[in-house]
Amino acid sequence: xxxxxxxIIVRLALVFIVLxxxxxxxxxxxxxxxxxxxxxxxxxxxxxxxxxxxxxxIGQNFTDPRLFHSRVSSIEYKAEASGSNNYGxxxxxxxxxxxxxxxxxxxxxPDVALNKLPVDLVTNSGSGLDPHISPAAAAxxxxxxxxxxxxxxxxxxxxxxxxxxxxxxxxxxxERVNVLELNLDVQKVMKP
Amino acid sequence: xxxxxxxxxILILLLLVKPVGTYVYHVFSGxxxxxxxxxxxxxxxxxxxxxxxxxxxxxxxxxxxxxxxTNIVLVAFSYIILRVQRGLPLNPNxxxxxxxxxxxxxxxxxxxxxxxxxxxxxxxxxxxxxxxVITMMMFTSAAxxxxxxxxxxxxxTGRESVGNFFEDFVKAHVRIFLPLALLVTLILVxxxxxxxxxxxxxxxxxxxxxxxxxxxxxxxxxxxxxxxTNGGGFFGxxxxxxxxxxxxxxxxxxxxxxxxxxxxxxYTYGMFAKNKRQGWVIFTAMMTLxxxxxxxxxxxxxxxxxxxxxxxxxxxxxxxxxxxxRFGIPQSSLFTTVTTAATTGSVNNMHDTLTPLGEITxxxxxxxNNVFGGKGVGLINMLxxxxxxxxxxxxxxxxxxxxxxxxxxxxxxxxxxxxxxxxPLIILVPTAGAFLTELGKGSxxxxxxxxxxxxxxxxxxxxxxxxxxxxxxxDNTSFWNxxxxxxxxxxxxxxxxxxxxxxxxxxxxxxxxxxxxxFRTDNGLFTGILIGTVLIIGALTFLPVIVLGPVAEYLTxx
Numbered sequence: 057x058x059x060x061x062x063x064i065i066v067r068l069a070l071v072f073i074v075l076x077x078x079x080x081x082x083x084x085x086x087x088x089x090x091x092x093x094x095x096x097x098x099x100x101x102x103x104x105x106x107x108x109x110x111x112x113x114i115g116q117n118f119t120d121p122r123l124f125h126s127r128v129s130s131i132e133y134k135a136e137a138s139g140s141n142n143y144g145x146x147x148x149x150x151x152x153x154x155x156x157x158x159x160x161x162x163x164x165x166p167d168v169a170l171n172k173l174p175v176d177l178v179t180n181s182g183s184g185l186d187p188h189i190s191p192a193a194a195a196x197x198x199x200x201x202x203x204x205x206x207x208x209x210x211x212x213x214x215x216x217x218x219x220x221x222x223x224x225x226x227x228x229x230x231e232r233v234n235v236l237e238l239n240l241d242v243q244k245v246m247k248p
Numbered sequence: 249x250x251x252x253x254x255x256x257x258i259l260i261l262l263l264l265v266k267p268v269g270t271y272v273y274h275v276f277s278g279x280x281x282x283x284x285x286x287x288x289x290x291x292x293x294x295x296x297x298x299x300x301x302x303x304x305x306x307x308x309x310x311x312x313x314x315x316x317x318t319n320i321v322l323v324a325f326s327y328i329i330l331r332v333q334r335g336l337p338l339n340p341n342x343x344x345x346x347x348x349x350x351x352x353x354x355x356x357x358x359x360x361x362x363x364x365x366x367x368x369x370x371x372x373x374x375x376x377x378x379x380x381v382i383t384m385m386m387f388t389s390a391a392x393x394x395x396x397x398x399x400x401x402x403x404x405t406g407r408e409s410v411g412n413f414f415e416d417f418v419k420a421h422v423r424i425f426l427p428l429a430l431l432v433t434l435i436l437v438x439x440x441x442x443x444x445x446x447x448x449x450x451x452x453x454x455x456x457x458x459x460x461x462x463x464x465x466x467x468x469x470x471x472x473x474x475x476x477t478n479g480g481g482f483f484g485x486x487x488x489x490x491x492x493x494x495x496x497x498x499x500x501x502x503x504x505x506x507x508x509x510x511x512x513x514x515y516t517y518g519m520f521a522k523n524k525r526q527g528w529v530i531f532t533a534m535m536t537l538x539x540x541x542x543x544x545x546x547x548x549x550x551x552x553x554x555x556x557x558x559x560x561x562x563x564x565x566x567x568x569x570x571x572x573x574r575f576g577i578p579q580s581s582l583f584t585t586v587t588t589a590a591t592t593g594s595v596n597n598m599h600d601t602l603t604p605l606g607e608i609t610x611x612x613x614x615x616x617n618n619v620f621g622g623k624g625v626g627l628i629n630m631l632x633x634x635x636x637x638x639x640x641x642x643x644x645x646x647x648x649x650x651x652x653x654x655x656x657x658x659x660x661x662x663x664x665x666x667x668x669x670x671x672p673l674i675i676l677v678p679t680a681g682a683f684l685t686e687l688g689k690g691s692x693x694x695x696x697x698x699x700x701x702x703x704x705x706x707x708x709x710x711x712x713x714x715x716x717x718x719x720x721x722x723d724n725t726s727f728w729n730x731x732x733x734x735x736x737x738x739x740x741x742x743x744x745x746x747x748x749x750x751x752x753x754x755x756x757x758x759x760x761x762x763x764x765x766x767f768r769t770d771n772g773l774f775t776g777i778l779i780g781t782v783l784i785i786g787a788l789t790f791l792p793v794i795v796l797g798p799v800a801e802y803l804t805x806x
Binding site: 060061062063064065066067068069071072073075076077078080081082083084085087088089091092095096097098099100107108109110111112113114115116117118119120123127133134135136137138139140141142143144145146147148150151154155158170171172173174175176178179180181182183184185186187188189190192223224225227228229230232236239240243 | 249252253256294297298299300314317318321322325368370371379380381383384386387388391414417418421426429430433434437438439440441442443444445446448449451452453454455457459460461462463465467468469472483484485488489490491494495496497499500552553555556559560561562563564565566567568569570571572573574575576579595596597598600601602603604693694695696697698699701702718719720801804805
């Protein structure tokens with residue numbers, strides 16, 4: 057290869073380093089920040105007092121039995137990292153974790169039959185940050201929350217229904233309930 | 249509803265094949281067309297900047313050398329940046345420099361369009377590295393692969409030369425990847441994917457705990473990650489992370505982004521060959537294999553994990569371990585199948601947690617490595633099998649095989665044999681090697697047959713330049729960084745060079761006139777032969793190892 061060609065290659069590389077690695081990401085950041093600042097900055101949720109309580113996209117760890125609980129997360133919803141244990145389907149540790157979870161669940165929710173407990177609540181999501189549970193997974197938590205808070209079950213069912221998001225365009229994905237948004241409303245009803 | 253949503257996405261793809269394929273043909277055919285007016289000025293500016301005066305056609309050797317040298321320069325730049333990222337600007341979270349074997353692995357991984365990640369984006373990279381190294385290489389590796397595919401097509405369809413690498417590389421960026429990435433980025437932001445330079449957010453949760461939420465310029469990486477069939481995530485959880493893929497709608501957009509160009513390339517090839525049926529034969533063979541394997545994964549995942557189902561809970565949702573509620577089984581299955589078919593390697597559910605039969609789908613697609621395939625490489629591989637099919641049929645009737653009017657002779661078949669054999673060689677030998685050493689075995693995190701699949705998957709993914717992982721494998725060690733780095737290098741460059749050599753060799757041959765005795769390669773019969781060739785070679789090579797991993801695990805769980 058001639059020398060001139062080598063210089064073309066170096067210059068070619070430099071042009072596209074600047075264009076694709078600099079101009080493109082910075083320009084899209086600028087456009088996004090100007091046109092869609094809320095979405096571009098993590099879709100944050102504020103409470104009534106105006107304080108940021110989280111992001112509508114990122115799940116949180118709920119341990120208070122008076123609130124709806126999220127799915128199992130090996131990272132306990134610590135969002136500075138993401139991921140799961142990656143247990144294979146035959147992994148004995150996964151089976152043990154699931155059995156332990158079910159035992160604890162039955163203790164906390166004695167009024168709900170085991171065959172009503174949906175599998176999404178028992179399993180670890182891929183990201184460990186899943187903000188959603190299935191509508192069925194919300195429904196099975198209503199008896200416990202109703203008993204502990206005194207909020208009538210019908211009122212909780214109404215809240216769950218109000219926070220149930222349908223399939224996108226009526227077709228894609230699954231029905232789901234955003235746990236953080238639902239709990240914000242549960243707290244509002246609980247406080248007065 | 250589950251089947252319907254997959255069918256609708258496939259239908260949208262079918263509608264995109266012709267317009268996108270035609271557009272790509274116009275970009276690279278060299279014939280004057282409308283797109284010249286929009287992009288010509290920018291391209292001429294770039295040609296001047298890089299000092300490219302004439303854009304004459306290259307010999308295949310010069311084309312290959314230009315491709316490799318450009319990649320070397322980009323690799324050198326990226327290696328330096330990652331090693332000193334701590335002191336560079338745009339590092340609001342104080343990320344430290346990357347360790348050397350991990351850097352070696354990472355730069356090879358991104359240059360070869362593999363995007364295997366032994367680091368976690370949240371903690372391993374500064375924003376500057378995410379942009380200047382990762383995002384940049386997602387463009388340049390995709391454009392490199394795309395250019396080579398077009399060069400190969402020019403060769404076998406008998407254009408005057410394989411083309412000019414610099415011109416193809418510039419055009420792939422200016423007319424395809426940059427405008428598409430800009431568009432998809434903005435749509436993704438509209439659908440809530442973040443795009444910011446702010447550091448990690450700190451919030452107080454509803455229960456009063458501190459939560460640190462990693463964020464950054466995600467959307468601009470996410471768009472090219474799929475358009476360029478790259479697959480490396482901004483975050484460790486990749487497209488399962490709600491910031492990378494917040495809703496089923498973004499999921500569909502990401503699926504189409506990574507699938508559209510590889511699926512349109514057979515059509516482009518048909519236009520180059522001046523016989524669109526040639527393109528449809530290739531496309532049909534790819535789609536048939538795709539649908540079969542999608543069906544297998546969907547069937548296995550909806551049935552769920554027998555060990556969990558036996559616990560007496562409500563398990564009609566299917567196997568939800570490692571999956572996100574918003575996607576459910578259909579959107580997860582489709583993503584898994586497309587990402588391993590198109591060798592993207594992003595994941596929206598954890599492949600390590602797939603049910604045993606469900607695991608076969610991603611493994612098989614990467615082992616075949618020609619069902620749509622990554623930026624251009626899938627088309628090259630499928631055409632390689634087509635030539636192989638012609639050769640087998642020629643042997644059976646005792647006639648010199650021909651493909652697109654050119655004789656296929658010993659030199660071409662030797663090169664194709666090298667390209668076909670290198671793939672199982674760099675998968676099976678290192679897999680066996682890893683089991684012989686403590687360094688390899690020590691990283692397995694799942695006991696039993698599943699552990700076998702973890703190791704196999706890592707090398708299959710590296711060799712196919714896919715980059716998805718059985719992420720449970722503890723792979724950030726010198727052993728894994730170096731061995732998978734070498735496998736990725738061989739997986740990318742050996743077959744590409746061999747196939748460019750085939751293209752160069754075919755270009756020098758005279759056309760054989762078509763007669764009634766010519767074996768046709770543009771009809772249903774040949775589609776069947778092609779699928780048969782792929783399956784026979786693939787099955788003969790990989791069936792034993794599939795039995796040792798997923799099938800054995802299935803039998804123990806059933």
